[in-house]
Amino acid sequence: MSEPIAIIAGRGALPGLVADTLRARGTGCTVVAIAGFAPEGVAADATLQIERLVPFLQDLVARGIHRVLFAGALQRPRLDPSLFDPATAAEVPRLLPLLQAGDDALLRGVIGLFEDSGIRVLGLADVAPELIPGAGVLGRHQPDTGARADAERAAAIVGALGALDIGQGAVVAGGLCLALESLPGTDAMLEFVVRSGGVQKLAGRAPRGVLYKAPKPDQDRRVDLPAIGPDTVSAAARAGLAGIVFAAGGAVVLERARTVEAADAAGLFLWSRGR
Amino acid sequence: MSEPIAIIAGRGALPGLVADTLRARGTGCTVVAIAGFAPEGVAADATLQIERLVPFLQDLVARGIHRVLFAGALQRPRLDPSLFDPATAAEVPRLLPLLQAGDDALLRGVIGLFEDSGIRVLGLADVAPELIPGAGVLGRHQPDTGARADAERAAAIVGALGALDIGQGAVVAGGLCLALESLPGTDAMLEFVVRSGGVQKLAGRAPRGVLYKAPKPDQDRRVDLPAIGPDTVSAAARAGLAGIVFAAGGAVVLERARTVEAADAAGLFLWSRGR
Numbered sequence: 001m002s003e004p005i006a007i008i009a010g011r012g013a014l015p016g017l018v019a020d021t022l023r024a025r026g027t028g029c030t031v032v033a034i035a036g037f038a039p040e041g042v043a044a045d046a047t048l049q050i051e052r053l054v055p056f057l058q059d060l061v062a063r064g065i066h067r068v069l070f071a072g073a074l075q076r077p078r079l080d081p082s083l084f085d086p087a088t089a090a091e092v093p094r095l096l097p098l099l100q101a102g103d104d105a106l107l108r109g110v111i112g113l114f115e116d117s118g119i120r121v122l123g124l125a126d127v128a129p130e131l132i133p134g135a136g137v138l139g140r141h142q143p144d145t146g147a148r149a150d151a152e153r154a155a156a157i158v159g160a161l162g163a164l165d166i167g168q169g170a171v172v173a174g175g176l177c178l179a180l181e182s183l184p185g186t187d188a189m190l191e192f193v194v195r196s197g198g199v200q201k202l203a204g205r206a207p208r209g210v211l212y213k214a215p216k217p218d219q220d221r222r223v224d225l226p227a228i229g230p231d232t233v234s235a236a237a238r239a240g241l242a243g244i245v246f247a248a249g250g251a252v253v254l255e256r257a258r259t260v261e262a263a264d265a266a267g268l269f270l271w272s273r274g275r
Numbered sequence: 276m277s278e279p280i281a282i283i284a285g286r287g288a289l290p291g292l293v294a295d296t297l298r299a300r301g302t303g304c305t306v307v308a309i310a311g312f313a314p315e316g317v318a319a320d321a322t323l324q325i326e327r328l329v330p331f332l333q334d335l336v337a338r339g340i341h342r343v344l345f346a347g348a349l350q351r352p353r354l355d356p357s358l359f360d361p362a363t364a365a366e367v368p369r370l371l372p373l374l375q376a377g378d379d380a381l382l383r384g385v386i387g388l389f390e391d392s393g394i395r396v397l398g399l400a401d402v403a404p405e406l407i408p409g410a411g412v413l414g415r416h417q418p419d420t421g422a423r424a425d426a427e428r429a430a431a432i433v434g435a436l437g438a439l440d441i442g443q444g445a446v447v448a449g450g451l452c453l454a455l456e457s458l459p460g461t462d463a464m465l466e467f468v469v470r471s472g473g474v475q476k477l478a479g480r481a482p483r484g485v486l487y488k489a490p491k492p493d494q495d496r497r498v499d500l501p502a503i504g505p506d507t508v509s510a511a512a513r514a515g516l517a518g519i520v521f522a523a524g525g526a527v528v529l530e531r532a533r534t535v536e537a538a539d540a541a542g543l544f545l546w547s548r549g550r
Contacts, residue, residue, distance in 0.1 A: 160438070164432055164435055176458050177441040178459070179459075180441070180455040181455075182454050182455050183452060183453050184453070184467075188467070192467050195470075196459040
């Protein structure tokens with residue numbers, strides 16, 4: 001039996017899924033909630049107050065935990081200056097400029113702090129590669145030629161955005177870019193498409209168009225992979241899209257059976273797109 | 276007295292402003308509405324049915340009009356195949372791929388049709404350069420260091436978006452990109468920031484952040500320049516922003532006195548940013 005793993009729990013169903021997967025395999029795990037953000041569907045064994053990160057890491061090592069996994073979307077915490085311990089406070093000057101940069105830069109800084117403490121940061125691909133589909137169409141609906149062209153344009157757009165360390169998604173229909181992902185995330189972007197009148201009004205054609213998701217070109221793939229789940233499918237259906245495309249090997253599909261079933265029922269394709 | 280100019284009227288106050296400016300100067304002008312989109316605050320002298328563009332252009336030339344000006348944001352028309360005349364229908368194969376590309380490509384194609392008919396397409400800079408501010412701060416509020424840094428990041432983002440022929444705007448606060456402009460336009464983007472909780476919630480700081488507007492790097496500056504007006508100021512204020520920045524020489528300020536007054540009253544800066 002391998003050494004236990006600490007799961008730093010972000011938003012969504014992923015932390016619980018990973019904990020179940022690891023435990024079923026006999027790997028011990030400690031679920032760590034981030035103070036202020038309760039995990040969904042899984043009990044937290046410990047809470048991390050970011051302002052006391054350094055003693056927290058020392059405590060993990062003292063308990064024989066040398067591996068952590070970040071699971072689920074992380075939110076930017078509001079830091080309370082009065083809560084810092086001296087050791088973490090000493091790291092603030094190093095992290096401060098990163099708080100004003102994009103997510104990648106900030107996460108790289110945080111990973112650096114873990115590694116400096118002798119803790120290895122694992123990626124989801126290390127512990128549960130089955131959650132990251134390879135290339136192929138997952139459900140029974142296939143993308144047509146128009147959807148393939150939209151996916152190609154969206155991939156170029158998301159790649160350019162990602163190079164600027166913003167957004168991991170876009171909505172493209174009939175070659176037109178209807179929405180771009182920024183800080184508020186994918187759900188907010190899809191809601192924006194619905195509020196703007198949906199694909200029909202914006203692109204002026206029959207229902208079509210794609211949601212495209214991919215990691216940023218330079219991001220550390222151990223953290224913050226884009227995730228697709230049943231909720232993504234219903235939001236994409238509400239927006240009037242023809243399907244969901246994501247970069248093969250670069251996105252997590254949560255509850256794959258339910259997600260595929262939802263897409264099949266809604267008439268949407270689910271395409272894990274290779275290069 | 277110079278030859279008359281046809282003004283192709285898009286959305287907003289600009290077509291009326293330009294018509295008034297030209298007439299005050301003694302230049303005759305014909306305001307042309309696009310079928311399906313009534314101009315605001317100005318009477319149309321003629322209506323252009325896009326499906327009959329070629330005969331319309333021939334008629335302009337027959338009436339001694341050899342110059343046109345596109346004023347105001349253009350919307351993508353829904354074309355009705357049954358309305359095409361044979362000469363315009365013959366141009367469709369050339370325009371069809373452009374309808375599925377970004378705005379720049381489409382507008383370049385449309386400008387090409389005008390020029391092929393012997394009509395010169397003017398830019399606003401040719402007829403009313405006073406509407407396009409040079410570098411400087413327009414009102415009484417000044418951008419601070421943080422706002423200048425946000426403007427710089429926003430300019431990089433909008434430049435990258437523009438190179439892909441999408442969006443002319445972004446909202447950046449404390450270095451974080453809160454929203455990106457796509458097909459639905461600036462108002463929809465600012466409304467998105469409000470709905471997402473505004474700058475305070477997203478960036479987690481005191482009110483700050485900028486709306487940045489600039490033309491796309493490769494766009495033809497004779498059409499579709501970004502425009503700022505009193506409504507932009509109130510939308511930016513609702514979103515909790517500190518000010519509005521636009522590329523000097525690349526954006527139109529409508530009703531400048533009212534716009535500056537509104538910004539001054541709302542505590543927002545209005546900065547025409549040079550390089």
